[in-house]
Amino acid sequence: MNRKRVDGLKRPSSTTFKSPFQVPSKKASDDTTKKGVDENLEKKLEAINSEIAELENRGLKIEMLQTHIDKLHHYNELKDCGQVILGRIAVFEGVRTKDIYPRYNLLLDD
Template sequence: MSTPYRLTNRARCKTSGLKSSFKSPLQSRVQCQQLPSSSPITGSLDDLKCEVATLQQKLTETQKKIKELEELGYNVEELQQHIDKLHEYNEIKDVGQMVLGRIAANEGVTTKDKYEKYGLNLDD
């Protein structure tokens, strides 16, 4: 009896062609050079140092942007209130779309027909 964690032959075939680790298509602004190393532990340490440097640069840039926005009069608390209101709006909109969909299903028409009947914008 096999365990659920054991890879099947089919799963092994799909991954057998991979020879390198995942590389994100997103590139950071900090380009770290991979230092040649004789042991995998040193390579991992270099990768971590590179990641720390990248994160420190992102933190510095983010703090700079926050300071600029605060100088323009933006407030963190107001931003959170705005985000909360957007979440509430999206929840209400989702419920409205579900109701409209059920009405359309009960009447045997499409939701698009209901949007047109009630003068609603399909792109909203």
């Protein structure tokens, strides 16, 4: 049985489909690559652990980190509220929000 192709030409049904994608075969280099990645991860882990130990030796504690994170969340919530207020002022005055920043001595990057 012959099938019609979109361009109107016929192709014999006995031909098999050949995918343009090649299935990668497992090579010895795959194992070598995995070992290299594992070694890199081990080195990074050692570096991070030594940095943690150094910070703990300086007197920093994990509880301080959580307090800092909580303060950052609070700061971001306040900043978002400020952005909403500036946006509403801009809509009310019919200007872009960034045009209002200089009036309140705000930096666009802040």
